[in-house]
Amino acid sequence: MIQESASPHIAVLLNEVKEVLCPKDGGIYLDCTFGFGGYSRMILDSCDCQLVAIDRDPNVITHANQLINDYPGRVNFIQTGFAESFSELGSLKFDGIVMDLGVSSMQLDSGDRGFSFTHDGPLDMRMSGVGESAADFINKADEQEIADVIYQYGDEPYSRRIAKKIIEHRRLEPITNTARFAHIVRSTIGFRKGKIDTATKSFQAIRIYINDELGQLARFLNNSKNILAPNGRLVIVSFHSLEDRIVKNFFKVNSAKLVARSKYAAKVLAEENSKEWLKILTKKPICPSSREVALNPRARSAKLRAGQKIDGTTYGS
Ligand SMILES: C[S@@+](CC[C@H](N)C(=O)[O-])C[C@H]1O[C@@H](n2cnc3c(N)ncnc32)[C@H](O)[C@@H]1O
CATH class of the missing domain: 3.40.50.150 (Vaccinia Virus protein VP39)
Incomplete structure (x- = not known):
């Protein structure tokens, strides 16, 4: 079946x-x-x-x-x-x-939930719709905290580099949508066409953290x-x-x-x-x-x- x-x-x-x-x-x-x-x-x-x-x-x-x-x-x-x-x-x-x-x-396929790097939408990722959103975390947490989450829950070897770039970008303007977050990750560690999207691990990490x-x-x-x-x-x-x-x-x-x-x-x-x-x-x-x-x-x-x-x-x- x-x-x-x-x-x-x-x-x-x-x-x-x-x-x-x-x-x-x-x-x-x-x-x-x-x-x-x-x-x-x-x-x-x-x-x-x-x-x-x-x-x-x-x-x-x-x-x-x-x-x-x-x-x-x-x-x-x-x-x-x-x-x-x-x-x-x-x-x-x-x-x-x-x-x-x-x-x-x-959840993955509706851009407005913020889980997906293939559909643009608010950087939300909350299954229950309440509590701290991914955007709250990405825009408020310090660099070390962001690096730790991306490393621990995404097993991402470039977590420190990504966290550093997030801090630089959010100083210009808060990061509030999934397309911009995905772009920051890809532009930091590269985008390999035809391979698994390099934003995958960071999205998974933030999602696991936000939803505990x-x-x-x-x-x-x-x-x-x-x-x-x-x-x-x-x-x-x-x-x-x-x-x-x-x-x-x-x-x-x-x-x-x-x-x-x-x-x-x-x-x-x-x-x-x-x-x-x-x-x-x-x-x-x-x-x-x-x-x-x-x-x-x-x-x-x-x-x-x-x-x-x-x-x-x-x-x-
Ligand atoms: C993979 S889907 C389940 C699909 C389901 N087996 C089906 O056949 O349609 C996971 C679902 O579990 C919910 N979920 C994940 N973690 C949860 C939790 N800690 N408590 C309650 N629901 C949770 C998600 O909101 C999502 O709707």
């Missing part, structure tokens, strides 16, 4: 997510990154279940309302960051949670144990190495099997073992097929990892 439609966002690894999540009649599922609702619809079509969908972007509410109409009595939508959703989810325990991280094509994408992910994962039902599955699709590292480490740490090296260590290890609450379902990440990438190039860097909450254990929290 690969979406080929002209929909504004093509869901990535849809079939693989379905297979790993394994939605079941009577289950209750959480889609943390609703977007255009590709995963939500797949879950609702797979079985007779209930669904809670979350997205921090107010622009998706019309799509969420459409879903609520199409599946009467089965869907609840919450507009919030998933890391802030726990109080609203209350005591619900989910049989499955899906996360499809990053931005949607709808890594903090949101880490905070959600750290609480996920409390909202998963026994045997509940956590399925995560990530798009860059910073996210994937957080997901991979989270699965590793929470599924760690400790081996007693001496009989005296056994008691300590038994206690520590109570922290082990996840079973890894994907030894290696699942990646899109070449056919999927040909149909949807934006899927190319996707990696799916999944785990399952172990049943019948008393967990320390």
Whole structure:
């Protein structure tokens, strides 16, 4: 199942997510990154279940309302960051949670959101539309802060040079639109025709920083144990190495099997073992097929990892 439609966002690894999540009649599922609702619809079509969908972007509410109409009595939508959703989810325990991280094509393709260096628009980049915008940061932060963000979140080796140029340009006039920001980056480190645009890493870095994408992910994962039902599955699709590292480490740490090296260590290890609450379902990440990438190039860097909450254990929290 690969979406080929002209929909504004093509869901990535849809079939693989379905297979790993394994939605079941009577289950209750959480889609943390609703977007255009590709995963939500797949879950609702797979079985007779209930669904809670979350997205921090107010622009998706019309799509969420459409879903609520199409599946009467089965869907609840919450507009919030998933890391802030726990109080609203209350005591619900989910049989499955899906996360499809990053931005949607709808966000990337509309110039007025400021995510794209191919469409000019305000330098905004806020998924939720509130808080500090990319322009606020670029025009106020000091040179070192800007260099650090571009280096840490964009892995950009020329981060210092770019930050220096940003400071020079903003002295002339505040940098308020994406085309000017992209031009500053390209004119600093060069523009290689036919290659990946040299503004890519800086745009990714500022976006990750402005939306606290890594903090949101880490905070959600750290609480996920409390909202998963026994045997509940956590399925995560990530798009860059910073996210994937957080997901991979989270699965590793929470599924760690400790081996007693001496009989005296056994008691300590038994206690520590109570922290082990996840079973890894994907030894290696699942990646899109070449056919999927040909149909949807934006899927190319996707990696799916999944785990399952172990049943019948008393967990320390
Ligand atoms: C890649 S898209 C998801 C697409 C969706 N799976 C589909 O099939 O249409 C990511 C979506 O997650 C939302 N998002 C990203 N980070 C979020 C967060 N921390 N909390 C809530 N929503 C988030 C974005 O606003 C965006 O709409």
